[in-house]
Amino acid sequence: MIIDTHCHIYNSEMENAEEIIKEAQKNNIILILNGTDLESNEEALKLSEDYENVYAALGYFYTLADEITDEDIAILDNQLEKDKVIAVGEIGLDYYKRKENKDKQIELFEKMLNLAEKHELPIIVHSRKAMQDTYDILKKHNVVGSMHSYQGSCEMAVEFIxxxxxxxxxxxxxxxxxxxxxxxxxxxxxxxxxLETDSPYLPPEEKRGEMNTPLNIKYVIKKIAEELDIEESEVIEITAENAKKLFEIT
Structure with missing residues (x-):
């Protein structure tokens, strides 16, 4: 079993989402679909109900910091009760693309963390050029989770761990x-x-310029095995156990 802990395989992102999900299933890949707004949260939830190899992480992305309403928060609060929802995400801070509304981003992030605490769910965190603020905020909350597509230093990675x-x-x-x-x-x-792919984004070196899919996770596995001088089977086994433990996947 291979677990892609972060992807965006739903119809608002691509035309053939369900075909990709079926291909992943044939290749023994479990997917955690990360929602970022009302539409994608609904799609991730529906697909998790329709496919055995799909779980949902639901959240509101930093791009919505200026427009999220109390009603939106209430909708997400209810959705997090669903059986195959295993995390709050993708959530977080991004000062690279937008930093003039830091306070609003932080406010939304805090609301997402409060929901995670309420529902006792792990979180999936996006942090770009905002690593210290992300760390300081997480330290105040009783949450665990995944640092998605981590871009920080070695030293900070150890602190998050x-x-x-x-x-x-x-x-x-x-x-x-x-x-x-x-x-x-x-x-x-x-x-x-x-392991994660962030499909349809961030394809591996071998597929640069193409739409990414969970099938490309094999290139990530290969590179990790090469770097750590271990077998690919060990990468698959240990990362799957990590994901099962964090997200309580059986």
């Missing part, structure tokens, strides 16, 4: 110029790594 977080490793670890990610991987080892 101390808080109970796993580090999401995807296609970017294969990029020739991404020595930072590989250094971090060697620092933390396989024991706190989760």
């Amino acid at each position: 101390k808080l109970g977080f796993y580090i999401g490793v995807g296609g970017t670890v294969t990029y020739k110029n991404n020595k930072k990610a590989r250094k971090m991987l060697n620092k933390i080892g396989i024991g706190h790594v989760l």
